[in-house]
Amino acid sequence: RxxxxxxxxxxxxxxxxxxxxxxxxxxxxxxxxxxxxxxxxxxxxxxxxxxxxxxxxxxxxxxxxxxxxxxxxxxxxxxxxxxxxxxxxxxxxxxxxxxxxxxxxxxxxxxxxxxxxxxxxxxxxxxxxxxxxxxxxxxxxxxxxxxxxxxxxxxxxxxxxxxxxGQVRILHTLSFVEDPTRLIRAVRFAHRYGFRLEPETEACARAAVAEGFLARVSRERLRNELLLLLQEQGCGGALQMLAELGVLEALLPGVPLDPEVQGLVDAVDGLVEAEPELCRLSQLWLVKLLVLLHRLPLSAGVAAVKRLRLKRAENQACLQVLAGWRIAHDLMVAPHADAASIVAALAEWPAEGLLLLVLLGGGERVAAYWREWRHVRLEINGADVQALGVPAGPRVGRILQRVLSARLSGDAPDRETQLALARRFAAQEE
Ligand code: CTP
The missing domain is CATH 3.30.460.10 (Beta Polymerase, domain 2)
Known part of the structure; x- marks a missing residue:
């Protein structure tokens, strides 16, 4: 004492x-x-x-x-x-x-x-x-x-x-039954402090999972605990522990947690140095969630996101990235980048989605997009294109897009050359 x-x-x-x-x-x-x-x-x-x-x-x-x-x-x-x-x-x-x-x-x-x-x-x-x-x-x-x-x-x-x-131990055998969110908390603390689950605690955890107790907890509470876990540094190992206990399957059904995905999750916290600005604009737990979900078939990814009952903006960001990352990723790794297509594909993308692309190997082009391409504006606008005889409508946008493409590759640096190009495209598109 x-x-x-x-x-x-x-x-x-x-x-x-x-x-x-x-x-x-x-x-x-x-x-x-x-x-x-x-x-x-x-x-x-x-x-x-x-x-x-x-x-x-x-x-x-x-x-x-x-x-x-x-x-x-x-x-x-x-x-x-x-x-x-x-x-x-x-x-x-x-x-x-x-x-x-x-x-x-x-x-x-x-x-x-x-x-x-x-x-x-x-x-x-x-x-x-x-x-x-x-x-x-x-x-x-x-x-x-x-x-x-x-x-x-x-x-x-x-x-x-x-x-x-160095062990996480419950106080009594019904602890996980009384509050199944503790299954996630146990793993979170074990991971954070480098502890293990005390053997009897682990047995109780497995029993609670096997009995399906997680299904009794509200989705919101499970979501909150999952988010806290994802906020831990380098939580790939914690996710692995959740997977081994059978908890991950209850939270995010079907999520593949192979060494590659685990490595990507662990790489997220390291992005802070490479991409400080994007990280400041992001919630890194959301990037980790996207890493976990991106390989699922789109319908399964969408279902998983819906189950989590995220806030509206977070939900929206997830759905947008899950639906669009494959196309965006192809553009990022294509041998010849068409900067205008990349600008068009990534416009309005949440910062978390850009970070996912960085992790998947698109770092260079994401950086160019973020620091340079997205700021580039044409010296001509829709009214100029209409003045060339193109009626208001989607054609105007298409022509501007092609001019922007030229502008981004350095071919049409000023208003003069941009107008000339727009005139040519207008004639071609007739
Ligand atoms: N607690 C609990 N069961 C839960 C949630 C919380 O018994 N499902 C108790 C724990 O004793 C915990 C306290 O409530 O220490 C405060 O909870 P929380 O703030 O979530 O945990 P912390 O231990 O402060 O963890 P962190 O360091 O992550 O804030």
């Missing part, structure tokens, strides 16, 4: 100064209010691992919402209450990027599940109960906060031992 207190102290002392000050401030308010307050969950896990974590979750043995208001006054934050769950969020605007912009405050409570995968109902109970309802031992530790630092590490379920052993 003393060792645990010592470890909590060491972990807090190793944290950035701003975090230490924040923990002390919370501890001071707790003492003033006469309530026990604990840092919990992923924040504690990462503190013990010496990793930054900006999701600061605290549990109050007492009225969490009232405590949130007092703490927010002290820290200069804004409170949003969630009375149904006895929780509150405090929003802060820290100058220091190493500090959280949000603190989640919970009331120590017991939750019970009326049936598998239902929303939990809330009842006041104690910290043990609060921690027991969590997913894995490494996420179920707490640090009691005081004004002079942490006064103890609370580790009812052997989380510290599992951190040291």
């Amino acid at each position: 003393d060792r645990a207190v010592e470890m909590a102290r060491e972990a807090v002392e190793a944290a950035p100064a701003g975090i230490r000050a924040l923990l002390r401030a919370v501890g001071r308010v707790a003492e003033e209010e006469g309530v026990a307050v604990y840092a919990v969950g992923g924040f504690v896990r990462d503190l013990l691992l010496g990793r930054p974590n900006l999701d600061f979750d605290i549990v109050v043995e007492g009225d969490g919402i009232a405590f949130a208001h007092t703490l927010a006054r002290e820290l200069g934050g804004r409170v949003q209450e969630v009375p149904r769950f006895g929780t509150a969020h405090i929003y802060l605007e820290p100058d220091d990027p190493a500090l959280p912009s949000r603190i989640d405050v919970a009331t120590a409570r017991r939750e019970f599940y009326e049936h598998a995968a239902a929303l939990p109902r809330v009842e006041h109970a104690d910290l043990h109960e609060d921690l027991y309802r969590r997913d894995f031992s490494i996420n179920a530790m707490a640090i009691r906060l005081g004004s002079s630092g942490p006064s103890g590490l609370i580790d009812f379920f052997g989380g510290l031992k599992d951190l040291a052993a």
Whole structure:
């Protein structure tokens, strides 16, 4: 027990100064209010691992919402209450990027599940109960906060031992049944920290998959967890682990996860250096999703995207890229590029689609398109073409397209030559 207190102290002392000050401030308010307050969950896990974590979750043995208001006054934050769950969020605007912009405050409570995968109902109970309802031992530790630092590490379920052993372990055998999204979370944490699933946990995971429990969870919750997993760096190995457990098939039926696709997924995070601007405009998880789906027959890819219930713009981007990448890719790798066709094919393409083409070997032409070709404008327009006697209609566009093609290959640099070309094309197309 003393060792645990010592470890909590060491972990807090190793944290950035701003975090230490924040923990002390919370501890001071707790003492003033006469309530026990604990840092919990992923924040504690990462503190013990010496990793930054900006999701600061605290549990109050007492009225969490009232405590949130007092703490927010002290820290200069804004409170949003969630009375149904006895929780509150405090929003802060820290100058220091190493500090959280949000603190989640919970009331120590017991939750019970009326049936598998239902929303939990809330009842006041104690910290043990609060921690027991969590997913894995490494996420179920707490640090009691005081004004002079942490006064103890609370580790009812052997989380510290599992951190040291490098394993993800559920707290009880029904964990995956109660919340099947934990199947994805287990893999996410194992991948992130280079841990393995503890053998009994793995057996429970396989049993839950075999029983089809994933089908009981809403598509939205599964989507959210899949997205979190795709946001992990180099998550190809995690996808492989999901595939081995049979979870991937439930999330993205039919997706081929051969070494090549896995390698492409892992290459996505490396694009940040080669294509910083496209990456800034992209959601890299979406690029990874496109990598996973692009080889499926179009109808299967579209069905997979629909199942995920993405936001409208993300959905649209996926469908557009899945439908168009083959043609675009052929243009990218054809021996002689017709720049105008590439501009026409890629116009309105989402940045994520361009990054997919980069990954598939079209880097050079995507770069030329992005940095140069897409900015090129003609010195003539539709009115000029009509003035040559071409009636308004699709022919005007076709002629402009051919002139642009010449312009992009350097053949028609000014208005004069462009008009001459347009005249020639108009005569040809008659
Ligand atoms: N939790 C859980 N079961 C879930 C989701 C969350 O038990 N299906 C618990 C875990 O104890 C977790 C805490 O709620 O530590 C907060 O959840 P979340 O913010 O998703 O996890 P973190 O552990 O903070 O992970 P991350 O580092 O990815 O933010």
